[in-house]
Amino acid sequence: MKSFFENDAVELTPDGKELIILDQTLLPNQEKYIHITTAEQLFYAITLLKVRGSHAIGISAALGLAMCMNRFETNDLRVLEKEFLRVKKYLAISRPSAVDLFTDLNRMESCFYEQMSAAEESGEAIDRIKDRLTAEARNIKLEKIKTCLAIAEYGFGLMKPGACIMTYCNAGHLAVSRYGTALGPIFLAQENGYMPKVFVCETRPLLQGARLTAYELGKAGVDATLICDNMASIVMSRKKVDMIFVGADTVAANGDVVNKVGTSGLAILAQHYGVPFYVLCPSQTIDSNRPTGFDVKIEERPGYEVTEMYFEKPSAPIGTKVYNPAFDVTPASMITGIITENGISK
Numbered sequence: 001m002k003s004f005f006e007n008d009a010v011e012l013t014p015d016g017k018e019l020i021i022l023d024q025t026l027l028p029n030q031e032k033y034i035h036i037t038t039a040e041q042l043f044y045a046i047t048l049l050k051v052r053g054s055h056a057i058g059i060s061a062a063l064g065l066a067m068c069m070n071r072f073e074t075n076d077l078r079v080l081e082k083e084f085l086r087v088k089k090y091l092a093i094s095r096p097s098a099v100d101l102f103t104d105l106n107r108m109e110s111c112f113y114e115q116m117s118a119a120e121e122s123g124e125a126i127d128r129i130k131d132r133l134t135a136e137a138r139n140i141k142l143e144k145i146k147t148c149l150a151i152a153e154y155g156f157g158l159m160k161p162g163a164c165i166m167t168y169c170n171a172g173h174l175a176v177s178r179y180g181t182a183l184g185p186i187f188l189a190q191e192n193g194y195m196p197k198v199f200v201c202e203t204r205p206l207l208q209g210a211r212l213t214a215y216e217l218g219k220a221g222v223d224a225t226l227i228c229d230n231m232a233s234i235v236m237s238r239k240k241v242d243m244i245f246v247g248a249d250t251v252a253a254n255g256d257v258v259n260k261v262g263t264s265g266l267a268i269l270a271q272h273y274g275v276p277f278y279v280l281c282p283s284q285t286i287d288s289n290r291p292t293g294f295d296v297k298i299e300e301r302p303g304y305e306v307t308e309m310y311f312e313k314p315s316a317p318i319g320t321k322v323y324n325p326a327f328d329v330t331p332a333s334m335i336t337g338i339i340t341e342n343g344i345s346k
């Protein structure tokens, strides 16, 4: 499958000392890559959603942690360990709802301690630990990309030529790197001449559907129609929608799905209209430590995202009280299937 972006959404330079990120806040108007060289810059890039999407957040945290170690000068293993743990802890509080961030950072920590004990036994140089950390972070990214290809194949298997899919938020190239999760089967269908049609929900308040998904599908030449989120019901009742594909930030042990706020409303509508509702994500996104979706912390974001962010002038009276949860929980009972690299499970 081909990617329609010239570069990956998140990339480490060959020397491992800079992280290059496509600034998603500027899309669709500008495709600008930013160079990140400190933990603080990465922290703000994640919290301000310059890099966003659960899997891209995990990838950038792992690559960023390796980058920070590569730039840190010391010959003392204990000093390196202290800095590693500081950066890891700091990046881990950037966003709370996507499990990939924690899993990928923990995997980096396991790698660090494996290399550290090897170094203590053999007197290996610190540079070797840094190389191993860099290789581990690159593997995390490559594994996710490979996983997305398998997810795309399974999702594509559900589609017939001319299939009409509704999607929410952005779970494509930008949310992972290259193919994406929920958009992967659509790209594959397009490549195979199936001419899929897609209804893209704009996804208030930050418009990931309008700004990012419509942009990605447009690049791939997919027949995409943008709708406001509150139009999903009339579209499902009047048009042919064969199925809904969404991504996930965390899947709880009981199959509840935490995804962009508004996903659960779409699932309720889908159940009402009898439209199959699929969640596509790597198996890594299933968190066995969270019994239900209500055990996942839901990020609350600032009110100005609702009243000002994408408007020339405030869209509500100054001082209006705003509630802005970034995610919601879709109960497992409303989900037709969860598609991972291992297949489709209910």
Ligand code: MRU
Pocket (backbone or CB within 6 Å): 052, 053, 054, 055, 168, 169, 170, 171, 172, 175, 176, 181, 208, 246, 247, 248, 249, 259, 260, 261, 326
């Ligand atoms: O706040 P965001 O834009 O990082 O949220 C992303 C999502 O919730 C996406 O819908 C997605 O499914 C998870 S990323 C593949």
